[in-house]
Amino acid sequence: MSAGLPKPPDQLTPMLPPGTLDGSSAIVVGAGLLADTAVDAIEALGSPVTQLTATDSAALERSVTESGADILVVCMATGHPRRSEEVGLAGWREGSGRELDAAFAAVSAFGRKRTSGGVVLFLIDPVAVLGGPGVSAAAAAGAALVSLAQSLAVEWAPRDIRANALAVGPFVGKDEPRVAGNVPALRLGDPRELAWMVGYLCSPFAAYVTGTCVTIDGGDSLKRYLLEPRYQPGEFLLRPAASDRA
Amino acid sequence: MALREPPQQAVMLPSDALAGRVAVVTGGGSGLGRETAYAFARCGAAIGLVGRTLEKAQETARQIAEETGVSAVGVSADVRKGDEVAECFAAVETALGPVSILANNAGANFAAKSAELSANGFAAVARIALEGTFIASSEFFRRYRAAGLTQGAIVNNGAQYQATGYPGAVASSSAKAGVATLTQSLASEWAGDGVRVNSIVAGWFPHEGSRTATAQEAEAKVGPRIVAGRVGRLRELGWLAAFLASPYAGFVTGQNIHLTGGDHLRRRPMGFPYRPVDERENLWESDLDDRTAVQNGVER
Numbered sequence: 303m304s305a306g307l308p309k310p311p312d313q314l315t316p317m318l319p320p321g322t323l324d325g326s327s328a329i330v331v332g333a334g335l336l337a338d339t340a341v342d343a344i345e346a347l348g349s350p351v352t353q354l355t356a357t358d359s360a361a362l363e364r365s366v367t368e369s370g371a372d373i374l375v376v377c378m379a380t381g382h383p384r385r386s387e388e389v390g391l392a393g394w395r396e397g398s399g400r401e402l403d404a405a406f407a408a409v410s411a412f413g414r415k416r417t418s419g420g421v422v423l424f425l426i427d428p429v430a431v432l433g434g435p436g437v438s439a440a441a442a443a444g445a446a447l448v449s450l451a452q453s454l455a456v457e458w459a460p461r462d463i464r465a466n467a468l469a470v471g472p473f474v475g476k477d478e479p480r481v482a483g484n485v486p487a488l489r490l491g492d493p494r495e496l497a498w499m500v501g502y503l504c505s506p507f508a509a510y511v512t513g514t515c516v517t518i519d520g521g522d523s524l525k526r527y528l529l530e531p532r533y534q535p536g537e538f539l540l541r542p543a544a545s546d547r548a
Numbered sequence: 549m550a551l552r553e554p555p556q557q558a559v560m561l562p563s564d565a566l567a568g569r570v571a572v573v574t575g576g577g578s579g580l581g582r583e584t585a586y587a588f589a590r591c592g593a594a595i596g597l598v599g600r601t602l603e604k605a606q607e608t609a610r611q612i613a614e615e616t617g618v619s620a621v622g623v624s625a626d627v628r629k630g631d632e633v634a635e636c637f638a639a640v641e642t643a644l645g646p647v648s649i650l651a652n653n654a655g656a657n658f659a660a661k662s663a664e665l666s667a668n669g670f671a672a673v674a675r676i677a678l679e680g681t682f683i684a685s686s687e688f689f690r691r692y693r694a695a696g697l698t699q700g701a702i703v704n705n706g707a708q709y710q711a712t713g714y715p716g717a718v719a720s721s722s723a724k725a726g727v728a729t730l731t732q733s734l735a736s737e738w739a740g741d742g743v744r745v746n747s748i749v750a751g752w753f754p755h756e757g758s759r760t761a762t763a764q765e766a767e768a769k770v771g772p773r774i775v776a777g778r779v780g781r782l783r784e785l786g787w788l789a790a791f792l793a794s795p796y797a798g799f800v801t802g803q804n805i806h807l808t809g810g811d812h813l814r815r816r817p818m819g820f821p822y823r824p825v826d827e828r829e830n831l832w833e834s835d836l837d838d839r840t841a842v843q844n845g846v847e848r
Contacts (some may be wrong), residue, residue, distance in 0.1 A: 304740030308699045310795040315562040317796045418758045419552065455810045459775045460549040471799075486739035491799040498796040509554040510751070510776060510784045514806040524802045526738040 306488025307520055311494065316346070317498045322505050325462040329369055330354070331362065331408055332377025335493065336425040336474040340375045343497035344504060349373060357400050359407040366411040369468065372386020374412045376405045377425040378444050380478060383436030383539045398443035404448060411463075413458060420463040421504050424451055428469040428523045436538035444469075455513030466503055474510050481542045487520025502511060516533045532536035550777025551809055559590040560787040565794045565812060567592030571649035572640055574627050574684055577604040579755045580705065580785055581653030585612055585620075587786030593649060595620040596640030598627070598684075598842025600654075609632035616691040619644055627654045627680030633687050644696035649793045651703045652681040657720040659831040665719065677775075678726040681705075685734060685745070693741060700738075701793040704731050704747035706804050707745040716831035721801040728804050735802030742800040746792045751808030 317502025326349040328390050330340050341351045354365055367372065378401050389397075398546045409422055429437055447467055454465035472480035473491035482489045499518050516524055534540075571588040572589070575581035577599030586596050589612045597620060599605030604620030613620040621643045625632035640647060656676050660669060685702055692700050709717060710724035727747060735745040752774060754766030762767070773780045788807055791797055806812055825831060 305698060307739055307740060307744060307798060307801065308742050308795075312800045314795065315564070317561060317565075317791075317794075319560075332724050398709075415758055452813050455814050456775050456815055459551055459810050460777060462550065462552045464551065473799075487799060487801070488740060493801040495796070499800065502791060506552065506555055506561045507784070507787050508807045509552050511779045511788075512551065513808075513810045514775070516800075516805055517803055518800050520799045521735050521739045521801045524732050525832075526736060 304488065306501045309435065309489060309492055318347060318505055318507065319502050321348045322501070322507070323347035324352065326373055327371045327377065327410075328352070328373035328504075329366060329371040329437065330377070331404065332379070332425070333475060334377070334379065334477060334494070336353065336377040336470055337375075339496045340425060340494045340500050341462070343500045344373060344375070346497070347501055347505065357496060359400075359404045361389070361456070362404050363407040363411045365520055366408050367415055372416065372420045372448040373421045373423075374408060374421070375500070375504070376408055376447070378405070378427070378432075378440065380427045380429065380437050380440045380480070383541075385436070385539070386438040387506065391440055394439050398439035401441040402446055406450070408455060413454070413463065416461065418461050420458075421463075422451065422454060422463065423500065423503055424448070424467040425500075426467055427519065428471050428517050430467075432523055433467055445519045446547050451515065452513045459512060464508070466511060467515040468499060468503060469515060469517040469519070471525075471528070477543050484523060484544040485520045485522045486526065487522075490517065491520055502532055554781055554784050557658050558783060559587075561790050561794055561796065563589050563590065563592060565591040565790065566649070569593040569649055570640065570644045570647045571598065571651065571793065572596040572598060572637065572647050572684070572688065573651040573653060574625075574680070575655055575705075576596040576651075577601065577608050577651035579653075580750060580753060581651065581781070582608055582796070583655055583782040583786045584651045584701065584703070584789045586616070587783075587790040588649065589616040589618045589649070591790050592618065592795065593793075594644040594804065596636070596647065597622045598625050598636050600624060600626070607841075616773050619840050620847050626676045630683050630687070630754050635684050635793060636690055637687050641691065647688060648696055648697050648700045649703075650684060650701075651705075651789060652684055653705045653795075654680050655705060656719065658714045661716060661825055661831065662718045670719040671748060674723035677720060677723035678730070681727050681730060686732075688807070689738060689743060690742075692743065698742045699795070700743040701797075702734065703746045703764055703792050704742065704745070706731070706747040707748035708751060708806065708808050710749065710750055710804070711812070712836060716834075731804060732802045739801060744792075744797070746794070746797075746803045748785065748788055748792070748807060749806045749808065749812070751780055751786055751811040752783055753782055755782060762830070774809050775813065775815065776811070778809065780809060
């Protein structure tokens with residue numbers, strides 16, 4: 303009987319030395335599990351965090367400019383599946399387009415403000431890497447952030463500012479319902495595991511990690527079979543049955 | 549004008565993060581493999597060190613045991629030979645117990661124009677990187693399952709040219725591309741059994757023991773050519789390897805994680821000067837004067 307990837311023990315010493323982020327301060331943009339976990343992870347390492355949920359670009363730009371933060375984490379929402387033809391320009395502007403605008407405004411302001419030393423981290427969905435039928439706007443905006451991390455990594459390395467993306471797969475507590483049995487790990491991610499990766503990427507232990515996109519998903523973005531199940535048009539709109547939800 | 553130097557401390561994870569585990573490291577006698585073995589040992593794992601030469605592997609194992617206090621044994625194998633790899637695993641198991649961590653670090657590379665590279669020359673490089681990784685991984689997994697273990701981790705050794713290739717390295721770059729997808733295939737194949745498979749795509753990590761230059765010479769030459777403004781420090785690689793082997797990375801599998809200081813990225817929209825390979829003095833290294841920078845008023 304396959305048990306899948308084991309969940310980390312409940313009692314585990316914190317991964318990084320206490321005070322790893324002493325002297326830093328952070329801004330986390332976004333709401334929901336990703337943002338909340340990032341806030342907790344960074345605070346636990348000794349850095350105060352300001353969480354901003356507004357996606358108004360000008361306000362965000364101001365907040366980043368007025369802040370002395372040297373860590374900027376921007377989270378992107380995915381939303382519920384919907385046909386792209388129904389989204390339209392208005393849907394893009396209300397949703398992922400607005401978030402992308404805000405993200406660019408925030409990092410650009412961050413780059414103007416920081417003379418030396420900093421970390422930019424985008425928390426996105428793995429659909430950004432492989433496409434996301436039904437959530438095409440979020441996938442496109444997430445892909446833009448992966449590309450942005452690559453560009454900023456080169457532009458700002460001389461000022462010791464790193465930029466990375468972390469694609470976050472099926473985790474307990476995420477808005478999108480997921481079925482644990484559909485994931486190669488045979489379970490959903492534990493938010494502690496997300497916190498450990500966020501902590502690492504924001505820490506000086508990752509001082510040489512820049513311009514990357516790491517996926518943390520228990521293997522969810524990997525192929526399972528040469529031939530996957532029969533294709534059903536519109537299957538990307540299906541939701542898991544309540545009884546199957548984790 | 550560079551990414552900061554990492555913390556000085558040798559260990560990132562708690563010192564017992566891998567306690568009770570046994571790790572096999574191929575190519576462990578020098579360079580990145582040696583560092584990976586040290587990183588595992590500093591987190592408490594017992595080490596089975598596989599080298600090409602027995603004496604060097606045993607000597608490195610002895611040093612690791614002495615400096616970190618873990619048990620360590622040195623064995624030798626050609627990773628292209630399944631029977632030799634099986635004997636190594638058997639010896640490590642007998643000495644230390646069942647193996648739940650494997651780092652595939654054995655590798656080799658040399659510059660050669662493809663038209664002048666023999667089939668044997670291609671095989672010598674490609675088989676160590678790709679077949680060697682497969683042979684050690686499948687031996688690891690058979691024994692892992694036979695021992696009834698429920699959590700395991702493999703850390704492979706990628707290279708940034710696995711996604712780009714480059715002239716004069718057709719064997720290594722194509723083999724590393726193979727390692728990249730081997731990492732994904734095995735991750736999906738063995739997730740049900742609790743084994744995670746990832747690969748570190750390392751940039752420049754000069755080390756003593758390189759045949760071409762000392763670490764210091766390599767750093768002086770390479771550092772200024774990298775976006776980061778410096779080469780990687782071995783401990784940075786060790787930290788990531790130990791993290792990926794540990795329970796803290798329990799949901800991370802099938803990943804090719806770049807540790808390059810930005811060296812894998814496109815540096816500018818306009819490409820760099822190109823010289824056909826037959827006109828190059830050095831197949832791998834550009835010494836061309838880059839005139840494009842002047843027009844843009846960039847400081848040189």
